[in-house]
Amino acid sequence: MPDTNSEQYLLNEQVSFVQHALPGLDAGMYELQVNQQIFQSDGKTPISGEAYSNSYTFAVTADRFSLSSPGSVISSIFPNDNASGEFSNVLPHVVFKKETFPWTRYPTIDEPYTPPQPGKDVDADVPTWLWVLLLDEDDQAAFPALTNSITVCTTGDLFPIAAYSGSKIPANTYSYFYDATDLADLEPGQLTTDTINVVDIPMGLFWQLAPSVEDLELMAHVRVVSLINQPTNGDSNGEPTGSFSIVFGNRLPNTQRKTKAYLVSLEGLEAFLPQANGSIPSNPPATATDTIRLAVLANWTFFSTGQPATFVHTLESLNGCTPGSGVSASNTNIRLPYDGTNKVVAGAFNMGYVPLNETMRTAEKNVAWYRGPLVPYSNAGAAPLKLPITSPDAATVFDPTTGMLDTSYAAAWTIGRMVALQDTSFSTGLYNWKKGLGQQVNNNVENTVMMQHFNVLPPVTLQGARTHTAAPLGSIFKQTVLKLKQ
Known part of the structure; x- marks a missing residue:
């Protein structure tokens, strides 16, 4: 049972959803203007010619067309790379x-919100500049110009040739700098020779799949979750909670299709994004026969098997039953096949037992039976174990029909102990109890030693003897010193 009085228990169950987490300064160039004016002693009259002014230019850098260190930015992706399962009802996302x-x-040309006063929050929804794009072979069949493959190029290949003569961007292809006339849109630290990954999408397909600015306002949020008993790879720094941002895609994967997912940038592409009602943008810079080039920050592949990937159908398939046929399988145990003639062994296999190698405490090699804790049949006839169980060996059962040991209960006992010790409230209570019990044993031993060597008895009545009352602690120490001096 969890300790309901413990804040730790509530912390383990806590998940908070946050609308957004805006940075103090967005990525880009900034100019800081500093003015100083000296006044007369009255504090109102300025001194002529004593005004000073200076300006400073600085930049806030951040990943733009690639991730400089993906491991320090991305925590996880879903579905995992090369995963296979029932993903047709989930939106792929990046954490x-x-x-x-x-x-x-931002995907907008101008900042999508008015910066608030210091100490104030932004209540409006703010669109994200990231998008999880999904493509599969059906898209390639509908748009033969689509290759679904990553192209390695440079940042300079995002510019039109009129702005950068070294650009190798294909004809009728638009990108982030579609209206640039020079390289002024590059930020400090960015070079035209920087290697990036891109994917070229036919504009007609892009308008079918791309989210609107209004959609992007809802496709990212922050989650504050508990890190207690969570594998955080050392990123928690000992903190009980952690904050993670999540970006979702807007398309469900097709079943029985190999899907490629791309985390792409939509920075400044507002003019190409569909309208809020899903229709193509008004007065777009390109036509449906053109191509748009997107920078790929991460990509992975997965396969959506569809409904047959459910546990029930998988279990039926393992037992020779056609999924969805309505015919019950003769045996729903997950078991190993056995083609031998030994009926005892065949019965054990049909019940889900497997023979496993075992190393005894005496270093001897042995083979023992094992099965999982759940069985789809009555087990009322099994011999009950004697409780309490002090060790896994005490839960080991000898099978006289095969002359082998059954370690199923021993494994279940070990798993139960590990799960219990993982509960902080239980493990702490157990430690305190053992510590108190050890202290009690030490006190009893000390009392016995004092009684035997210094004639200091605890407050108990011994049979055939008079009642002794334990002396105060200070008196005990005095008697002990006197005894040692004698």
Whole structure:
């Protein structure tokens, strides 16, 4: 039972959803203007010619067309790379370690919100600049120009040739700098020779799949979750909770299709994004026969098997039953096949037992039976174990029909102990109880030693003897010193 009085228990169950986490300064160039004016002693009259002014230019850098260190930015992806399962009802997404990352840039041309006063929050929804794009072979069949493959190029290949003569961008292809006339849109630290990954999408397909700015306002959020008993790879720094930002896609994967997922940038592409009602943008810079080039920050592949991937159908398939046929399988145990003639062994296999190698405490090699804790049949005839069980060996059962040991209960006991010790409230209570019990044993031993060597008895009545009352602690020490001096 969890300790309901413990805040730790509530912390383990806590998940908080946050609208967004805006950075203090967005990525880009800034100019700081500093003015100083000296006044007369009255504090109102300025001194002529004593005004000073200076300006400073600085930049806030952040990942733009690639991730400089993917491991420090991305915490996880879903579905996992090369995963196979029932993903047709989930939106693929990316979890970021940096909670502000989805809002360091924007898909709009202008800043999508008015910066608030210091100490105030932004209540309006803020669109993210990231998008999880999904493509499969059906898209390639509908748009033969689509290759679904990553192209390695440079940042310079995002510019039109009119802005950068070294650009190798294909004809009728648009990208982030579609209206640039020079390289002024590059930020400090960015070079035209920087290697990036891109994917070229036919504009007609892009308008079918791309989210609107209004959609992007709802496709990212922050989650504050408990890190207690969670594998955080050392990123928690000992903190009980952690904040992660999540960016979702807007398309469900097709079943029985190999899907490719791309985390792409939509920075500044507002003019190409569909309208809120899903229709193509008004007065777009490109036509449906053109192509748009997107920078790929991460990509992975997975396969959606559809409904047959459910546990029930998988179990039926393992037992020779056609999924969805309505015919019950003769045996629903997950078991190993056995083609031998030994009926005892065949019965054990049909009940889900497996023979496993075992190393005894005496270093001897042995073979023992094992099965999982759940069985789809009555087990009322099994011999009950004697409780309490002090060790896994005490839960080991000898099977006289095969002359082998059954370690199923021993394994279940070990699993139960591990699960119990994982509960902080239980493990802490157990430690305190053992510590108190040890202290009690030490006190009893000390009392016995004092009684035997210094004639200091605890407050108990011994049969055939008079009642002794334990002396005060200070008196005991005095008597002990006197005895040692004698």
